[in-house]
Amino acid sequence: MSIEPRMLELLADHALDLLEPEAARRLEAELAASPELRAEAEALRGTLYAIPAGLEPQAPAPGAWEALLARTRETGTAPVRPAPVGPAPAAARRPTPPRRRPLALALALSLLLLALSLGWGTVQYRTAALHLHEQAVVAYWMRVPGMKVVPLQAVDGAPGVVHPGVVCLLPDGRAMVLQPHPAPADGDYVLYGLTGDSAGGGERVPLGQTRGTLIEFHADGLQAVELALPGPAGGVVARAALP
Amino acid sequence: MAAYGRVVYQAVAETPSDAQLVASVAQGSDEALRALFERHGGSVTALARRMLGDRQEAEEILQDTFLSLHRHAAEFDGRRATLRTYLFAIARNLCLSRLRKRASRPRSARDADPHRASFQAAVGVNHDPLPGILVRGALARLSDADRELLEAAFYGGYSHSELAELHGLPLGTVKSRLRRALGKLRTYLDGGPA
Numbered sequence: 341m342s343i344e345p346r347m348l349e350l351l352a353d354h355a356l357d358l359l360e361p362e363a364a365r366r367l368e369a370e371l372a373a374s375p376e377l378r379a380e381a382e383a384l385r386g387t388l389y390a391i392p393a394g395l396e397p398q399a400p401a402p403g404a405w406e407a408l409l410a411r412t413r414e415t416g417t418a419p420v421r422p423a424p425v426g427p428a429p430a431a432a433r434r435p436t437p438p439r440r441r442p443l444a445l446a447l448a449l450s451l452l453l454l455a456l457s458l459g460w461g462t463v464q465y466r467t468a469a470l471h472l473h474e475q476a477v478v479a480y481w482m483r484v485p486g487m488k489v490v491p492l493q494a495v496d497g498a499p500g501v502v503h504p505g506v507v508c509l510l511p512d513g514r515a516m517v518l519q520p521h522p523a524p525a526d527g528d529y530v531l532y533g534l535t536g537d538s539a540g541g542g543e544r545v546p547l548g549q550t551r552g553t554l555i556e557f558h559a560d561g562l563q564a565v566e567l568a569l570p571g572p573a574g575g576v577v578a579r580a581a582l583p
Numbered sequence: 584m585a586a587y588g589r590v591v592y593q594a595v596a597e598t599p600s601d602a603q604l605v606a607s608v609a610q611g612s613d614e615a616l617r618a619l620f621e622r623h624g625g626s627v628t629a630l631a632r633r634m635l636g637d638r639q640e641a642e643e644i645l646q647d648t649f650l651s652l653h654r655h656a657a658e659f660d661g662r663r664a665t666l667r668t669y670l671f672a673i674a675r676n677l678c679l680s681r682l683r684k685r686a687s688r689p690r691s692a693r694d695a696d697p698h699r700a701s702f703q704a705a706v707g708v709n710h711d712p713l714p715g716i717l718v719r720g721a722l723a724r725l726s727d728a729d730r731e732l733l734e735a736a737f738y739g740g741y742s743h744s745e746l747a748e749l750h751g752l753p754l755g756t757v758k759s760r761l762r763r764a765l766g767k768l769r770t771y772l773d774g775g776p777a
Contacts, residue, residue, distance in 0.1 A: 352762040356736055358743055382663055387769040389668040389675075391737050394718035397625025398632055401642050405620055408646055409613060412653050478716065489720040491771065506720040520713050553713070 343380055351377070355384040474552050478518065486511040492567060492578040504578035507565060515559040515582075517567060522552050527570035531555045533562040601666035602659075609656035620649055623667060626715075627674045634678040634738050644681075648674045667714075679740040721771035729764035736761055 343351075353359050354367050371378045481487060492504035505519040523529045528549040536542020547557040547565065557565075559582055566579045599607075599618065607615035624645060631644035651673050652659075659669060722730055732750060735741055741749065747757045 348766075349762055352765050353758070355765065356761055357740075358736070358758070358761070384765060384769065385672075386664060386668050387765060387772060388737060389664075389671045390714070390718050390768075390772055391722070391734065392630040392633065392671050392675075393626060393667065393714045394722055395626065395629035395633055396715070398628040398641070400620075400624045400628050400645055401638075404624070404642060404645060405617060408616075408620065408649050411646065411650055412613070412616070415650065415654065478713065489716065489723050491720045491724055506716055508716065518713065518716055520717060 343377065347377065348380070351381050351384055354381060355388050474554050477516070477554060477556070481508055481510070481516065484510055488583065490580050490582065492517070492565075492580045494578050495576055505567070507580050507582065509559055509582070513558050513560045514556065516554050516556040517565060519553045519567075523550065523569065529555065530568045530570065531557065532566045532568065532576075533557065533559075534564040534566065535561055536563055602661035605652070605656050605659045605661070605666060608653060609659075616649070616653055619652070619666070623670050624649070626667070627670055630671055630674050631678055634675065634740075635681060640681065644674050644677050647677055675737075675740075682740055717772065721768055724771050725764055725767055729760055729767070732757065732760050733764040733768070 350359070350363070350367055354364060359367060371381055488509045490507040490509065492506060494504040505517060507515060507517050509515045517529075517531050519529060528551050530549040531547040533545050533547045534542055535545065542563060544566075548555040559565075562582055564579060564581045566576045568576045599615075601619065601622070604615040604619050604622075608619065627648050628641050628645050631641035631648075632638060635641055635644070648670055652670065659666070664672075725733070732746060735746060735749065743754055743757050743761075746752075746761075747754045750757065752760075
């Protein structure tokens with residue numbers, strides 16, 4: 341079922357808190373009866389309340405957390421959800437018959453677990469390091485005055501990209517492409533720069549690649565950038581003209 | 584090496600989500616509340632400061648917002664809204680209550696604009712800046728007139744008629760522009776074309 345344009349207008353007005361009280365009450369009654377309308381209303385509200393996410397975060401005053409903690413103590417603890425009560429799942433209650441494990445099997449399993457733990461720990465460390473590094477880079481960029489944001493445009497039918505992301509440009513020519521999600525499992529994001537428009541016969545030069553979410557580059561002399569994914573279903577997934 | 588992207592997804596997924604932390608707050612966990620405070624406190628402060636133009640009042644709104652979260656954590660339903668939306672809604676309502684008690688809004692949005700370079704940003708390890716970048720990109724795609732109107736409605740809490748008077752526009756134009764701006768913003772945040 342599609343939502344009528346008039347209802348979409350009402351939902352937008354509702355999200356913006358611009359309905360008269362009586363109209364708001366009537367609409368809320370309709371929302372209560374329609375999961376589809378409710379989902380649309382919540383999506384619009386989510387859009388509206390995304391706006392302040394564009395503001396640069398402001399550090400709370402020193403001691404703000406301690407003051408909050410003190411107030412939570414004054415006003416009592418949060419409502420506590422009771423722990424689930426009832427019989428344990430049947431599988432958990434079923435007695436497990438004792439099994440004999442040969443020593444060799446136990447040893448092999450222990451070694452395998454040790455190897456997996458070491459490998460996983462290394463991967464986790466590298467992953468966390470990459471994530472923190474990228475956050476630090478973006479945090480730095482957000483503090484530089486004059487940063488421009490140019491949205492990447494998704495190429496029609498491009499697979500594997502939830503959101504095309506943005507290009508951030510600093511006044512001194514430094515730039516970065518930022519994606520909301522890391523590259524899919526089968527390869528890296530690869531960024532190309534175009535030194536001229538398609539009719540002008542410019543060059544297409546590789547600027548960098550990443551398994552994470554951002555690629556830094558220098559935008560001097562570039563007319564546009566293209567973001568690509570590898571593999572048969574890959575190719576250029578998004579592009580942006582640079583100012 | 585080719586699987587590194589997937590590994591990053593896994594690691595991000597293993598960071599406690601907002602919903603998991605709120606559930607812990609509902610169980611009485613101070614650590615979870617602190618994690619959420621560190622993750623979202625800076626954004627809530629920025630919103631309150633943008634709306635009220637006053638650092639001290641913004642701090643009070645920050646406190647009240649998280650105190651409300653602490654009290655009502657058990658009622659939070661992550662299927663209906665993100666925690667960020669939930670916190671921003673609480674903070675905005677608190678700010679609007681204060682604005683309505685005042686004779687006027689902050690005289691100029693610029694006076695309270697945390698985007699200005701003179702404001703010192705504080706981005707903690709727990710703060711994820713990507714949503715902010717994406718929202719800025721989406722807002723930048725709106726026309727100046729539409730963006731100003733939408734921001735005035737959101738941050739100033741002006742009614743249709745007040746906006747019409749402030750911007751010198753017919754009432755119907757204000758309504759249609761606001762709806763259009765909200766619709767476009769949604770499309771842009773979803774990664775849609777211009």
